[in-house]
Amino acid sequence: MSSARDFAREKGLKLVEIIDPGVSAYRGKNANEGKLADFISAVEGGVIDRDSWLYVENLDRITRQSPTKAQTLFIRLLDLGLTVVTGMDRRIYTLQSVNDNATELMVSLLLFSRSHEESKTKANRTKGNVEALVKRFRDGLPVNIKSVGKHPWWIDESGSQYEAVKKHEQYWPIAREIIDLFMAGHGAYKVKRYLDDKYPKGFVGGGEWDYQMLIRMRKNRALIGERTIVLNKKPSKKKQANQDIWSDKSTEPETIYVLKGYYPSLCTDEVEFIKLQEVRSKNAYHSKDSTGTVNIKLLSGIGILRCGRCGGTMNSFMNKGKPRYICTNGRHLQKNCTGWSVNAMLIDHCTIISLIIGYMDTDRKTGFDTEVITKQIEILNDKLIELDKSIANITLAIEKGFQLEQMINKGIELQQEREKLIKDIDRLVQRKAIYENKGSFEIAMFDFLEMIQWNVMIDTSNEIRNKIRSVIDRIIEEVTIDKVDGCISVRIKLIGNDVVFVFAGENRKPNWKFDVEYYTSSIDKNTESDLDIRNALGTDVLNKIFEQLDTLRGKFLKLLKHVMDEILPVVGYPAIDGKMFWPNTSGNERVVVNYKGERHTLVVKGTLPTNIAALIKDSGLKRKEFIEVYRVKKMLNE
Numbered sequence: 001m002s003s004a005r006d007f008a009r010e011k012g013l014k015l016v017e018i019i020d021p022g023v024s025a026y027r028g029k030n031a032n033e034g035k036l037a038d039f040i041s042a043v044e045g046g047v048i049d050r051d052s053w054l055y056v057e058n059l060d061r062i063t064r065q066s067p068t069k070a071q072t073l074f075i076r077l078l079d080l081g082l083t084v085v086t087g088m089d090r091r092i093y094t095l096q097s098v099n100d101n102a103t104e105l106m107v108s109l110l111l112f113s114r115s116h117e118e119s120k121t122k123a124n125r126t127k128g129n130v131e132a133l134v135k136r137f138r139d140g141l142p143v144n145i146k147s148v149g150k151h152p153w154w155i156d157e158s159g160s161q162y163e164a165v166k167k168h169e170q171y172w173p174i175a176r177e178i179i180d181l182f183m184a185g186h187g188a189y190k191v192k193r194y195l196d197d198k199y200p201k202g203f204v205g206g207g208e209w210d211y212q213m214l215i216r217m218r219k220n221r222a223l224i225g226e227r228t229i230v231l232n233k234k235p236s237k238k239k240q241a242n243q244d245i246w247s248d249k250s251t252e253p254e255t256i257y258v259l260k261g262y263y264p265s266l267c268t269d270e271v272e273f274i275k276l277q278e279v280r281s282k283n284a285y286h287s288k289d290s291t292g293t294v295n296i297k298l299l300s301g302i303g304i305l306r307c308g309r310c311g312g313t314m315n316s317f318m319n320k321g322k323p324r325y326i327c328t329n330g331r332h333l334q335k336n337c338t339g340w341s342v343n344a345m346l347i348d349h350c351t352i353i354s355l356i357i358g359y360m361d362t363d364r365k366t367g368f369d370t371e372v373i374t375k376q377i378e379i380l381n382d383k384l385i386e387l388d389k390s391i392a393n394i395t396l397a398i399e400k401g402f403q404l405e406q407m408i409n410k411g412i413e414l415q416q417e418r419e420k421l422i423k424d425i426d427r428l429v430q431r432k433a434i435y436e437n438k439g440s441f442e443i444a445m446f447d448f449l450e451m452i453q454w455n456v457m458i459d460t461s462n463e464i465r466n467k468i469r470s471v472i473d474r475i476i477e478e479v480t481i482d483k484v485d486g487c488i489s490v491r492i493k494l495i496g497n498d499v500v501f502v503f504a505g506e507n508r509k510p511n512w513k514f515d516v517e518y519y520t521s522s523i524d525k526n527t528e529s530d531l532d533i534r535n536a537l538g539t540d541v542l543n544k545i546f547e548q549l550d551t552l553r554g555k556f557l558k559l560l561k562h563v564m565d566e567i568l569p570v571v572g573y574p575a576i577d578g579k580m581f582w583p584n585t586s587g588n589e590r591v592v593v594n595y596k597g598e599r600h601t602l603v604v605k606g607t608l609p610t611n612i613a614a615l616i617k618d619s620g621l622k623r624k625e626f627i628e629v630y631r632v633k634k635m636l637n638e
Contacts, residue, residue, distance in 0.1 A: 003087045004055045013053055036062070043080050050081030058088045059108055060115030070112035071105075127231055133161060134229070134257050143262075148229055152222045153204045153213075155263055167264050174199060175266055178217065182279055183272070185296070185466040188214040224273045227262035231255040258395050271426040274419045295460040297323055298348045302473045305347075308482025308489070310337035316344060323460055325481065342481055342488055345457070346580040349573075350503040352452055354492040355475055356567060357501065357559045359448070373428050380425045387418050454572030485590065485601050485609075488581045491517075499552060505581030508590060512578040514560050516553050593630040595619065602627075 008015040018039060042048040054077065056062055062077070062084075063070045077084060078095040085092050091104075098105045126147045137143045142164035144157055151157045154175035156168040174195070181191045188211055195202065195209040203209050221228070232254050267273045297316035299305045305314040305325060312329035323344035330337035394411040448471060456462045480491040489504035499516050506513040564575065590603050595615055602612045604627065616626045 007055060007085065007087070007090070011053070015055075040077070040080070043082065051083075053083045053085055055085045055087060058086055058115075059084075059111045063112070065112075067109055067113040070115075071109055074108055074112070129161075130229060130231060130257075134259065136162075137259055137262065145227075145229065148231070152217075152220065152263070154266065155222075165263060171204070172266075174202070175217075178214065179223070179266060179272075179276065182218055182276055185279060185463070185469075188218070218276060218279075221273070222263050223265070223267045223276070224270050225261050225263045225265040227259045229257040229259070231257075256395075271422055274423055277419075295323060296463070296465040296469070297325075297344060297460070298465060298469055298472060299344070299351065299479060300325060302469060304472070304476055304479050306478060306480045307337060308480045308491070309340075310335040312337065314481065317341075318460075340483055342483065343580055343583065346488065346576070347479065347481060347490055348457060349576055350490045350501075351472065351476065351479060351492060352457070352573075353503075353560065353563055353568070354494065354501045355448070355471065356563045357556060358475060358494040358497070360559055360563070361497070361556075377425060377428050380421055380428070384418065384421050384425065387414060387421060390414055391418065449567070449571055452571060454574075457573075485603075486582060486584060488583065499556070501556070503576075503581075505578070509582035510578035512576065512581045514557065516549065516556050518549065591627055592632050593627060594632045595626075595630045599632065 004017075005015055007013075018036070039048065039054070043050055043052065059070075059074070063073050065073070074084070074093075075095075075098075078093060078098065081095070083092060083094050093104060093108070098108075129147050130145060133143045133145045137145075142162065144159050144161050144163050144165050146157060146161060151165060152175075154168050154171040156166045159165070178191055178195070181194060186194070191214055192209050192211050199209070201208060203213075217223075267276065295318055300314065300316040303313070306312070307314050307327040307329065310327065310329045312327060312335055314325045314327050315331075316323055316325055318324070319341075324341045325344050325347060326339060326341035327337050329335040330339040333339070391411065391414050394407055394414060397407050451464055451468055451471075456464050456468070475494055476492065477495045478491075478493045482489045482491075487505040489502065492501045492503075493499075494501075498518055500518070502513075502515040502517055504513060504515070505511065590601055592599055592601050600612060600615065602608060604623075608616070608623070616623055619626050619629075621629065
């Protein structure tokens with residue numbers, strides 16, 4: 001740059017430096033993507049004067065495209081009124097000078113031709129080098145491919161091309177710390193602030209930590225040791241549509257190499273990498289209030305919270321500083337559901353009780369046959385092997401350039417299927433470990449009680465809630481919330497147990513009850529088929545089932561009493577407020593009527609649902625008269 005400064009001083013010009021690293025002059029990308037493209041646009045738009053001077057080290061710094069395209073770009077610059085100066089020989093080009101002296105144009109053409117050939121030769125040499133090193137890697141030998149792309153910042157690439165890359169002594173521990181922060185539920189902004197505080201100016205080159213780098217890092221498959229190399233990379237369809245005459249369109253096929261095990265793995269395994277990808281999508285349980293405080297919901301975002309009306313998922317939102325769960329379908333007026341919501345504190349309270357009962361239930365720990373899980377794991381592992389073979393075949397086809405777009409789409413589809421399979425296997429492995437390690441429940445119970453202090457439950461910004469979410473995700477299979485005639489019911493099923501814990505309002509406000517029932521999935525809830533099954537089983541079998549259910553009910557009621565009277569008060573929990581099961585109701589007596597062969601429930605006083613009001617109107621009676629005539633029993637569930 002000293003020569004440029006000297007030249008500017010000689011000519012009385014003001015020097016403005018433009019540095020454009022990593023944008024190809026060989027493909028012409030710098031003419032429509034990089035700083036040169038910005039410079040041309042600024043001149044065309046009048047932001048930069050047309051009589052400005054463009055100083056370059058050599059003409060090949062402008063472009064290394066084919067001679068004809070390079071010449072066209074060169075003339076375009078001169079046509080704008082610019083003066084082009086080459087520092088190597090201090091030659092000055094203007095539109096008038098090349099028109100007056102054709103030799104200058106010929107010299108520029110020769111220079112462009114030479115630089116293009118040099119770039120082409122270098123590209124071919126690079127391609128050959130990469131292909132040879134890829135073959136060497138697949139033969140099981142160490143490699144360090146530096147000629148294309150970049151290695152991640154936590155990798156040490158200082159060795160020769162015949163040595164394996166290794167962990168960077170300084171940056172590897174920090175990179176692992178970043179993964180731990182992401183896995184704990186922290187977002188990129190929070191991680192950046194943490195790094196800037198703990199390691200100020202600690203990024204590569206002494207810079208501050210980059211937010212966009214953290215976003216890219218989380219998605220980078222280099223975290224599990226995988227490197228992808230693309231030769232003759234084609235632009236996206238959008239970029240292809242925007243390409244102009246300055247861009248060389250390569251006719252060579254795109255080649256993709258996927259090298260598994262190229263890097264040391266920063267993630268503990270592929271399961272952790274997949275979970276890392278889920279962290280961002282599960283951040284729906286994070287929301288900010290008007291003060292900017294991040295609120296962490298316990299149940300939304302982990303796929304267990306269901307609407308009892310439509311079977312859809314429920315998510316969370318804050319209402320006047322209080323968390324609530326709302327049906328996602330109803331919120332968007334889908335699946336014939338309405339946007340009804342419920343106080344999250346009630347659901348969370350019931351969930352914590354269910355978790356503790358589950359921990360204390362020894363039958364749940366010892367009564368489950370782990371051989372069943374073992375067989376399931378074996379089946380899924382066999383599927384995974386077959387899936388890996390299919391992905392390997394797709395990868396090979398992509399490398400050879402066969403129907404590239406179709407193959408890539410199929411590969412993405414198979415990879416998504418593979419990730420789901422790995423998650424399923426991991427959950428089964430964790431579940432099996434839980435059932436086999438009986439002593440861990442008591443230890444986990446103590447740790448769990450340490451986490452679920454009441455002040456943590458009411459403080460939605462407390463980061464300990466992220467740990468509670470992890471426990472819930474491992475232990476609870478499904479939480480179904482319903483609301484019938486203004487009365488809330490919560491059904492909670494734990495993994496490894498066919499019994500469902502039921503918390504629901506009973507009779508009238510503020511009464512509530514705890515019950516147990518056998519689990520039936522939503523697809524099994526068919527009244528007619530249920531009646532057929534009852535008839536097929538016979539009275540004796542049904543009586544035994546009901547006896548067993550009564551025994552279970554008695555056992556779990558004792559556990560419930562122990563949890564609510566002796567365990568939860570120690571960590572600050574109040575008793576469940578029964579009024580929360582009856583939101584927006586007056587506590588009036590509820591009666592059942594039989595009108596035209598159909599049963600309906602209604603309150604004696606207060607606002608009536610539209611359909612009930614229509615029935616009373618149809619009868620021609622007043623509400624009191626209607627109840628007296630058609631009432632079938634005094635009170636619901638009495």
